[in-house]
Amino acid sequence: MDETLWKAAQLEMQRREAYRERYGLRTMGRYTDEQPFSNRVICAVCGNVFWRRTWYREYADIKVWQCGKRYREKGVAGCCSGNLHEKDLHKAFVRAWNEILDGRDARLPEWEKQARGDDPLLAFRARQTIELTADACHMTRIDLRLVARVLEHVDVHPAGLVSFHFLDGTQVDINCGE
Numbered sequence: 386m387d388e389t390l391w392k393a394a395q396l397e398m399q400r401r402e403a404y405r406e407r408y409g410l411r412t413m414g415r416y417t418d419e420q421p422f423s424n425r426v427i428c429a430v431c432g433n434v435f436w437r438r439t440w441y442r443e444y445a446d447i448k449v450w451q452c453g454k455r456y457r458e459k460g461v462a463g464c465c466s467g468n469l470h471e472k473d474l475h476k477a478f479v480r481a482w483n484e485i486l487d488g489r490d491a492r493l494p495e496w497e498k499q500a501r502g503d504d505p506l507l508a509f510r511a512r513q514t515i516e517l518t519a520d521a522c523h524m525t526r527i528d529l530r531l532v533a534r535v536l537e538h539v540d541v542h543p544a545g546l547v548s549f550h551f552l553d554g555t556q557v558d559i560n561c562g563e
């Protein structure tokens with residue numbers, strides 16, 4: 386492994402540690418490839434992570450994401466944030482990623498500058514993003530492996546606004562209600 390890549394890997398480990406500390410997490414989750422949104426969906430009301438829950442229904446089970454502080458203690462008012470249906474989260478990610486693809490030409494100079502910069506991790510992320518967005522077609526359904534590679538976290542605000550923070554530093558806001 387060359388030295389720059391090694392440095393980038395060290396910085397990535399530090400980033401994950403800082404991330405875990407910030408959100409009080411013990412791990413980043415075990416199945417991050419199959420379930421990359423685990424520990425990456427953050428409540429913008431209280432700062433806690435969202436948990437994935439299943440509502441069992443007769444015809445089809447429904448997956449929803451919910452703030453972990455919503456029902457923390459009996460008799461104590463929990464966080465007032467709402468539910469986020471997984472299908473809406475997935476749709477929002479698809480829209481955010483397509484927005485990045487559409488804005489590629491405008492963002493490219495910044496990524497190229499970052500790719501030549503002093504921070505080996507940011508440089509790596511910028512090169513990766515340039516590669517992943519080159520000749521890419523619009524995403525039509527969620528690609529969880531791509532989510533695992535590019536998403537840093539997503540803030541869920543009240544009233545359907547979700548802000549995706551990508552590992553290269555790009556932020557895209559999506560209004561689920563639109």
Ligand SMILES: [Zn+2]
Pocket residue numbers: 428429430431432433452453454455464465466
């Ligand atoms: Zn909350």
